Amino acid sequence: MRGPHCPPPLPLPPRIDPSAISDFDFRRVLVTGHYRHDQEMLIGPRMRDGEQGYIVVTPLERKDDPGATILVNRGWISKKHQDQKLRPEGLPTGEVTVEGLLREPWKKNMFTPENRPDKGEFYFPDVKQMAELTGSQPVWVEQTMNPDYFTTLEYEQKGVPIGRPAEVNLRNNHAQYIFTWYGLSLATSIMFWLVVKKPPKDITRRVRMNKNW
Incomplete structure (x- = not known):
């Protein structure tokens, strides 16, 4: 369910230019596929x-x-559901469609330990590292959902991951808010597809130089 000010999500192109993601942080997207639970990282x-x-x-x-x-x-x-065997309902099989936000994940700070992928220990989202480990593109989408209180309790009890809310508070950054939630013009949509799908360098350069889009 989307709030009244949320633009409809756009289908995520199959191939994505990682360098363009920062230009589309918080862009709502839809993506379809199969989860690789055997490659899950916590x-x-x-x-x-x-x-x-x-x-x-x-x-x-x-x-x-x-x-x-x-x-x-x-x-x-919750920590009690760390073992996949304890949360079968949180491991959907078959084709799924994910609605979420194309994001640049948070960065580690000076107190955050380094990831230890050889031991399956991750303390922050190093997207490049995780992508190399799983054979994925270095592209991060945060699943969104707006379950009611009782549904949230049910998810927590069954070990179904609780995604982030679809609404985002950008802390009074009005320009970014307007771009994120109201930038639904044809120009913005065209820009999204041109840049994210790795267009020829001359097209990419022209699009990025146009600061009015």
Whole structure:
């Protein structure tokens, strides 16, 4: 469910230019594929409402092109559901369609340990590292959802990842807010497809130099 000020999501192109993602941070997207639960990564510990848990990151293999796999931040689960065997309802099989935000993930700070992928320990989302580990594109989509209170409790009990809300507070950055939520003009949509799909360098350069889009 989307709020009244949320633009409709755009289909995510199969192949994405990672250098263009910063230009489309918080862009709402739709992407379809199959989750690779065998390559799941848990980032944590992460707290939610005073309870310790993890962020579930799962590669999503695109329907017609395995090479177009991306990384999906599916949301938070409690620590007691760390083992996949304890949360079968949180491991959907078959084709799924994810609605979320194309994002640049948060960065580690000086107190955050380095990831130890050889031991399956991740403390922050190093997208390039995770992409290389799973054979994915270095593209990060944060799944969004707006479950009611009782549905959220049910998800937590069953180990279904709880995604982030679709609405975003950009802390009074009005220009970014307007671009993110109201930039639905034809020009913006064309820009999204041209830049993210790795167009020829001359087209990319012309599009990025046009600051009025």
